[in-house]
Amino acid sequence: MSLNVSQLTGGYTRKAVIKEVSFEVKDGEIVGLIGLNGAGKSTTIKHIMGLMEPFSGEIKVDGLTLAEAPVDYRKKIAFVPETPMVYRNLTLKEHLEITAMAYDLPFAEVLERAQPLLKLFRLDQRMDWFPEDFSKGMKQKVMITCAFVINPTLLVIDEPFIGLDPVAMMDLENLLLEERAKGHSVLMSTHVLTNAEKICDSFVILHDGLVFAKGTTEELAETFNLKGADLEEIYRYVAQEEGFGHDA
Structure with a gap:
């Protein structure tokens, strides 16, 4: 298992932005981290990258924590930020x-x-x-x-499609699929749901710092009784029906 996030709570100056967040990204898997602006996606990524210290919980990459093996932990991760x-x-x-x-x-x-x-x-x-x-x-x-x-063992990418032309988007999708084929793991935060659905194995939906739902597109559709729905349809339904249609 490449990435394991367990009961992660953290944020800024004692204010929790994410609360008891748990999910995993297995070897050879691409997981999409989705949610509205302010849902906690970037904060979660910053904790994984070691840029913020958790209030509680644990993050492991290939069984290592940042505290136990800071150099080896960081060498396993590559990061593509939203803003170059x-x-x-x-x-x-x-x-x-x-x-x-x-x-x-x-x-x-x-x-x-x-x-x-x-x-x-x-x-x-x-x-x-x-x-x-x-x-x-x-x-x-x-x-x-x-x-x-x-x-890298784990590739963390934050809104990678923003600013790319359509050809470069397709090139990036193919590169990510090649990484998966090598057995590497990818955590991708994105608002571009159409692109994400094409390459991601499963998704974690964050809202207000909490894991609202997670699973494959089919599992999410079943959870919300939306048989046959695609990711965009599921997300639109959740945003409207569950009352988080505005940025947090």
Whole structure:
């Protein structure tokens, strides 16, 4: 099992934003984390990444906790943030170099892994360019490349489709399916339900910091007595019927 989140409660300055959140992402599985803005998706991700300390509960990646093995824990996770974060004074090549250094990987190995991704995203001729000057979509492609080259056990991605053109969206979907085929795990937070339904094995719906429901599309449809409904139909029904049609 790659990721196990158990009874996780946490937030900011003693105020709990997420409460007793529990779910898992198994090896070779893509799980979609969905919910309205303010539901607790980003806060959950920040706790998994070790950017916030839980009030209570436990997070394990391949059986390791951040407290027990901080270096090994972090090396197992790659992260693609919603807002691309690039360094103003570093070229694309230097972004790959710093990624290799952060994960203690030989740069030659990282560069070799990066080549098909760079070609796919049409960045292979821009190694000496500064990503700071790229469009948002191109910056997102840099983030995706840097995440994939470390060959992570767990890939955590936050709204990865925002800013990408339709071709890049399809390319990313295929890359995520390839990661799943390798036995790696993916946790993906997204509002783009159509894309998510195509590639995710199951979903966790958060509302007001709580796990409102979880399961496959078929299981969610059965839970809400919506036989044959797709994910978007299920989510629209839940938002309307359960009274969380407004951002928290």
